[in-house]
Amino acid sequence: xxxxxxxxxxxxxxxxxxxxxxxxxxxxxxxxxxxxxxxxxxxxxxxxxxxxxxxxxxxxxxxxxxxxxxxxxxxxxxxxxxxxxxxxxxxxxxxxxxxxxxxxxxxxxxxxxxxxxxxxxxxxxxxxxxxxxxxxxxxxxxxxxxxxxxxxxxxxxxxxxxxxxxxxxxxxxxxxxxxxxxxxxxxxxxxxxxxxxxxxxxxxxxxxxxxxxxxxxxxxxxxxxxxxxx
Ligand SMILES: [Mg+2]
Ligand SMILES: [Zn+2]
Numbered sequence: 700x701x702x703x704x705x706x707x708x709x710x711x712x713x714x715x716x717x718x719x720x721x722x723x724x725x726x727x728x729x730x731x732x733x734x735x736x737x738x739x740x741x742x743x744x745x746x747x748x749x750x751x752x753x754x755x756x757x758x759x760x761x762x763x764x765x766x767x768x769x770x771x772x773x774x775x776x777x778x779x780x781x782x783x784x785x786x787x788x789x790x791x792x793x794x795x796x797x798x799x800x801x802x803x804x805x806x807x808x809x810x811x812x813x814x815x816x817x818x819x820x821x822x823x824x825x826x827x828x829x830x831x832x833x834x835x836x837x838x839x840x841x842x843x844x845x846x847x848x849x850x851x852x853x854x855x856x857x858x859x860x861x862x863x864x865x866x867x868x869x870x871x872x873x874x875x876x877x878x879x880x881x882x883x884x885x886x887x888x889x890x891x892x893x894x895x896x897x898x899x900x901x902x903x904x905x906x907x908x909x910x911x912x913x914x915x916x917x918x919x920x921x922x923x924x925x926x927x928x929x
Contacts, residue, residue, distance in 0.1 A: 734855035737817075738772050738912060739845050739872060741863035742783040744886045745905065746805070749864075752787040754797040756804035766812035768909035775913055778817040778852060781805070782844040782861075782871070788823035789832075795823050817852060820844040839863075840870035840895075845877065858916070862908045866896040873897075878915065880908040 743749040746765050750758050769779060788795045802819045809816065822844055824835040837843030849856050861872025861879045865887045872879040873895045881887075881898040882905055900911045 734853050735778050737778045737780055737854045737859040739780045739782045739861045741868045742781050744864035744884055745862060745882055752792045754793045754801050756800050759804045761808050762905060764906040766809055768906045769814045770812045772909050773814055780818050780820055780848050781816055782820045784838050785821045785823050786826050789825035818848055820848050840867040842871045842875035845875035860912045869898045870895045880911050882908050
């Protein structure tokens, strides 16, 4: 991920995001402008129960209803991306390699539902205020994870959605040009408002976020790219 300011030396958390590799199911932007739709998903407190700084696969469990709901989004043609701040890397709580086990565990949990995550997009950078921290472009509420995934996979952001449990997720989605749904599980503690932090919808269950997206996308669901004029 690009950093905002040049740094004199590489930092241990640089150059290790999965987005820079070859994500499974990588689908370059199709020719003819038929861009895909996506749902960008926060992980902690949205897909799985929030255990701060956890990378132990045994402590990762889906929130009820998430698997079925992701399947319904996938069936409707949405590509699914996990977009997650993982400052534990920069804070030295775990090595960036530990995120591979997290991805494997999530894949394992979602497999029974037939759900495939197109790419896991991690921001391993430190939060602002950490000594020596350099602002990155990908830590939510910044939109870098979404923008990078969209560029890599040919996603039409204006036809895509961000789902998260705090307003930083909403702001990242709004900044990327997506519509947004807040799953309010009581995890937001600072209700700092503002245009960028106002979701299109607030729900209390992930299933309702999925229903909202499916309903709200109906207007564009039947859109087909026009054939190029002969
Ligand atoms: Mg969260
Ligand atoms: Zn970052």
